[in-house]
Amino acid sequence: MLSRGFPLLSGVDLEVQRATLTVVTGPNGAGKTSLLRLLGGLDPLHSGDGVVAGVDLRDGDRRLLRRRVGWLGHEGSFYADLSVRENLVFAARALERPVGEVDGALSRVGLEHRSHTTTKQLSAGQRRRLGLAWLLVRRPELWLLDEPYASLDDAGREFFDGLLGEVLAGGATVVVSAHDPLRAANLVARTVRMVGGRVSA
């Protein structure tokens, strides 16, 4: 793929098994986020081939793929002027899920007392938790998590590790990008190291 005529990724050859956890590590600017975006159908594939969840990345309908993907970016990724609950209700309505699931998701991530707070007033860690609640409402087949541990406190990390196990047991596939080796090392099926836009190991 290209950005302003500069290739971000090249020579990436990756196969991910269903219902496994794959970790992508590497230094800043190695192309971890770009790879995740590509896998989620968020960016187009300019050269090479790829199939994710049965959708061809080059000329398949990437919208179908995106509906099955849960994305947790490393920034807060919601409507800043809507409340925590309104953001989740919007997602639930868009996916035609019962709105009742929203409150359950909020209490699981420990944000139930914040449900009417405007999202822009949340701290970075709370926003992370909101991101996880958003994914719980979505229940996607493919979880793409970009630096999921960033700005989470110990309790949050604990919760996140538990969630990972649950998700994998439920048959979903997870790809995580991280600087450091994952805490929940026992869950990891494969670790991919990226340097300079390509997979080095």
Added chain:
Amino acid sequence: MMKVTQRLLGPVTLLLLALTFWMGLWVTPPDKVQGNLVRLLYVHPPIAWVALYVSFGTATIASCLYLWRRTRSDAMDRIAHCAMEISVVFIVLTLVTGSIWGRPTWGVWWAWDARLTSTAILGVFALAYLALRRANDDPTVRARRSAVFAILTAINVPIIHFSVVWWKTLHQGASVLTSTGQLNVHGSMLWTMLIGFVGFTLLFFWLLRERYRLEVSRDARVRTRVDEALATRRSEGA
């Protein structure tokens, strides 16, 4: 056969344009009312025809073909781009020749004539198309957005035309240019005009082909640069 026509396009265009100028300036007589100014008849309408119909039409068709999945190709995007660029040149020429023609009759260089105004608005559309292309670096994004914009422009052509005509006619009497329609056009004048139309249309396609070739070689250059960048990126990783 194709090769021969390709090679002949340039010379035939030049020949027809030379013929138009010779007949327009020396063979045809001056008009009783308009005098020598009538000779703009052999230049202005053909240029306007190319500017407003041939080039916009080409750009619109190429854009539609680009957006349609089965006919999508970089070639269509390039044709649309080149046609729109040429249309800017021809629209400027249309406005200039139109003003020169209108000046003695209107007394001013710019009159709020319906055709002049709508042509100017279309010129802004063509410039906006080029601005939109410059603002996007990613070739796919650029191609898609420009194609949508070209189609929106095509839809706007009749809307602008009618709104400006009504704006004008509901204000005052018919515009000056419509009176040229009553000119006695016959004999050598008609032939000269006809040759002018064919000549300028061929000129458009000749320019389009040359501009297209330039664009292809430019894209090829960009591709080599990308390959070089890829190689650097690879060596970084190794």
Added chain:
Amino acid sequence: MIRVAWLVAVKDLRIEARSRVLLWQVLPFGVIALLLAGLALGPAQAGTSSAGPGLFYLVTLFVTLLMINRSQSLENAPGTRASVATLGLDPAGVFLGKALALTVELWVSGLVLLGGSVLLLHTALTGTLEALPSILVTLATLASAGTLYGALTQGGDGPATLLPVLTLPAFAPLLIAGERSFSAALHGGALWEWWVVVVVALVAYCAVGILLYGVLEES
């Protein structure tokens, strides 16, 4: 499509109701612009001028440009576009929803600016009320066109400066039609031609939006 449109429209309007950008930033600008227009006409003209409809639409165009950028920037916060993209919303519905929300916002601003034009430029109140249906439809057309052109400029270089170049030629016939029908309501004259221009444009923009908004979202 209609379900998604409604969802998106409610979301956009709710964000507007929270952030109050229209109320505290755009409308004051619009009123100041009307006031300046009166000053530019000079003391002899400002109170008696028939320029009211033209100035109203000119200021409305400025307001529209600001609101288009605002409407598109709602998804511009880092990561929001990606998160929303994974909802896989029907692009035709997104287009209709955004256009609907923008229409409502322009109606609010239109009513305020009409009040300003009656007060400041002494535009006749009865004629203004008569012109109201045509004004509301023209504003809806501006909103649907603006949603399309706004999506065209996002993510490129200088979206805020590119937008006027792209939209103003397309807004020209709408400005003409709106101004003429407003003037016709004030002083009498032909009307149906302007309805044709505005309604044809509205239908055309909605059709293109429903068909092609997905192409723009993909980029």
